[in-house]
Amino acid sequence: FFFFQAEDGIRDSVASRGLGDVYKRQVHGIQIMEGTGKYVCVFLLLIPIVLFVSLSYFQRPLRGHRVLNTIRGEATIKYEEKHGMPYITGTTREAVAFALGFAHAADRLWDMNVKRAVAAGRAAEIFGEEAIGLDKYMRSLQLEKATEKSEAVLTPESKAWIEAYAEGINTYLDEMVMLPIEFQILRKGFAHWQVQDSLLVLKFMSFTIACNWQLVTLRTGIAEKYGKELAERLVPYEESNSFVEQLSIVKDEDLEAMGLESDELQTLKQSQKAREQEEKQSDQDKAAQKLAEQLEQERAAKEQEMKKKVEEEQFRLAKEELERKKADEREKEEELKAQQDKKKKEEQAKLRKEQEERFEAERKKKENEEKIKLEEALKAEAERLKKEKEEKLRIEEQQRAEEERKKIEERVRILEIEKIESEKKKKADEEKLKVEEQKRTEAEKARLRMEEQLRIEAENKQKRAEEEREELRRIEEARLKKEIIEKQKAEIKQREDQLAREAEEKLKKEKEAKLAKEIEESIQASKKNKEDLRQKEQDTKGKLNERAQKRQEVRESTQELLNKLENRAKEEAGKQRRTVSEDQLAREAEEKLKKEKEAKLAKEIEESIQASKKNKEDLRQKEQDTKGKLNERAQKRQEVRESTQELLNKLENRAKEEAGKQRRTVSEDQLARE
Numbered sequence: 001f002f003f004f005q006a007e008d009g010i011r012d013s014v015a016s017r018g019l020g021d022v023y024k025r026q027v028h029g030i031q032i033m034e035g036t037g038k039y040v041c042v043f044l045l046l047i048p049i050v051l052f053v054s055l056s057y058f059q060r061p062l063r064g065h066r067v068l069n070t071i072r073g074e075a076t077i078k079y080e081e082k083h084g085m086p087y088i089t090g091t092t093r094e095a096v097a098f099a100l101g102f103a104h105a106a107d108r109l110w111d112m113n114v115k116r117a118v119a120a121g122r123a124a125e126i127f128g129e130e131a132i133g134l135d136k137y138m139r140s141l142q143l144e145k146a147t148e149k150s151e152a153v154l155t156p157e158s159k160a161w162i163e164a165y166a167e168g169i170n171t172y173l174d175e176m177v178m179l180p181i182e183f184q185i186l187r188k189g190f191a192h193w194q195v196q197d198s199l200l201v202l203k204f205m206s207f208t209i210a211c212n213w214q215l216v217t218l219r220t221g222i223a224e225k226y227g228k229e230l231a232e233r234l235v236p237y238e239e240s241n242s243f244v245e246q247l248s249i250v251k252d253e254d255l256e257a258m259g260l261e262s263d264e265l266q267t268l269k270q271s272q273k274a275r276e277q278e279e280k281q282s283d284q285d286k287a288a289q290k291l292a293e294q295l296e297q298e299r300a301a302k303e304q305e306m307k308k309k310v311e312e313e314q315f316r317l318a319k320e321e322l323e324r325k326k327a328d329e330r331e332k333e334e335e336l337k338a339q340q341d342k343k344k345k346e347e348q349a350k351l352r353k354e355q356e357e358r359f360e361a362e363r364k365k366k367e368n369e370e371k372i373k374l375e376e377a378l379k380a381e382a383e384r385l386k387k388e389k390e391e392k393l394r395i396e397e398q399q400r401a402e403e404e405r406k407k408i409e410e411r412v413r414i415l416e417i418e419k420i421e422s423e424k425k426k427k428a429d430e431e432k433l434k435v436e437e438q439k440r441t442e443a444e445k446a447r448l449r450m451e452e453q454l455r456i457e458a459e460n461k462q463k464r465a466e467e468e469r470e471e472l473r474r475i476e477e478a479r480l481k482k483e484i485i486e487k488q489k490a491e492i493k494q495r496e497d498q499l500a501r502e503a504e505e506k507l508k509k510e511k512e513a514k515l516a517k518e519i520e521e522s523i524q525a526s527k528k529n530k531e532d533l534r535q536k537e538q539d540t541k542g543k544l545n546e547r548a549q550k551r552q553e554v555r556e557s558t559q560e561l562l563n564k565l566e567n568r569a570k571e572e573a574g575k576q577r578r579t580v581s582e583d584q585l586a587r588e589a590e591e592k593l594k595k596e597k598e599a600k601l602a603k604e605i606e607e608s609i610q611a612s613k614k615n616k617e618d619l620r621q622k623e624q625d626t627k628g629k630l631n632e633r634a635q636k637r638q639e640v641r642e643s644t645q646e647l648l649n650k651l652e653n654r655a656k657e658e659a660g661k662q663r664r665t666v667s668e669d670q671l672a673r674e
Helices: 007-016 020-033 040-058 093-107 109-120 129-141 143-153 156-175 181-186 195-209 213-226 228-234 252-258 263-576 580-673
Strands: 065-070 073-079 086-090
Touching: 065 093, 065 156, 073 093, 086 093, 093 109, 093 156, 109 129, 109 143, 109 181, 109 195, 143 195, 156 195, 213 228, 263 580
Parallel strands: none
Antiparallel strands: 065 073, 073 086
């Protein structure tokens, strides 16, 4: 499916590389395989494997040593053997930038394309309508206008460096045999890289790294509307939150040693030092003002505290007198409430008893009514099932009689048709032999092609197996280290679990001993009931098997009669071939015999049908009796289950009560120890 979907794109890309003959052979192979039905499925399964291998071959990561000779200078790229990490050296800065662009295009071409599209607000061109919201948001930021402004301000050195970087990307694109598999799946291309693209991606990356842009906008908005003082209180500015000193991973000392320090960096440092001195002076002035304000506030606070203490003492004395009076009144009110509560409780207890008696009487009435309704519904369903079964049996008997009549007529037709078919088969066999010879020749050609493909795949599998063995060896070493650590942890956990289990097992053994006694009694009672039910079920099964045997005997007898009639018809047909006179006499005799046999068969069939009806009626009655018995047994089983469930609930409640008592004793012992 992938092969035919990507057919147009692969045709153009392969033809440009001088591999058009390979593509034509693949298509010609498909046309040849259309005639063979056995190998088409195998060939279609091999198509995606071959494509994946070819794409991985053309897009495998770079290894070894690469030298790039350009107008700007010479640069070398050395790739690490294990991870493919590139190390770049060059004669000039522009040559190094050229090599860096070449390496980025080799390893991260799809990532670069996606970042460029997202930053420009064109992600929907790649991912469809789902990315329109992202494009609207990114275009509102106007990063492209910002790149135009920064491009105008660039120094010639930095501009040359960025241009060399873009040239490196574009040279790799020109040397590429095929774009990566992501582009092939989505059927997208890659436009040549420009200076504006690199600046646009840098703006996008700085936007994603700037984590405090929301706080900055909030601070400026508050300062514009309500002033700087309120903005400093709500959103204080701290030097630890600023990213000015954390912009570069490389230190200033290293830049100076490398000779990469520019005039702009020096001006920034000087301006930063001037700001720091101004901030120090302003901080000292603010500190002196704060000390004077604090002294005045402390003096006013002491005077207020003296006044509050005098007022609090007067208020406390008045409060104590009121509390004494309220306490006397509360004691009298509590005595009256206690007497009233006793009377209310007695009246409520009487009402509860009366209500419980009423509820029980109503519940019993409802249960009796529900039982009566269920019995009536079961009876109605039983009668309805009887009627349905009788109608089905009547229809089946009619259908059987018609089927038997049709079978006799069809057998006569079959004898005539067999002669015609025998002649047709001879002609078909001759045609098949011709077709098989053609298929064999085509199959041998396809087999030779498949053997070549399998040989290539076997060589690739051996290489992959060697790589997988090395990976398994590394995984086993890591797994052994983990197992040793896990064993040590497990031993520590086992010691702790043993101490906890010993304490729990003591409590469980006491509870289980009590539960086992009560459960054994209930199990013995349920076993007796189950044995009785099993014996009754076995009796009913035996009766049903006897009835099935009788039905089978009736069917066999009818089949024997039909076989005899067929044999007689064949013998009579052989006699008809002798002479014309004998044929006429034989026909008359056959007609008489057929009429007599059909009359006999009709009588025997009617008798067998009547006997089967009687047997079916007897079976229905017995099935109804067995169903009634089974329903009674099911009710008994339900009662036994409910009784056992009640016993288990009681045992659980007792166990919980005992556990609560034990916890209380433990808590009392702890209190006594303390």
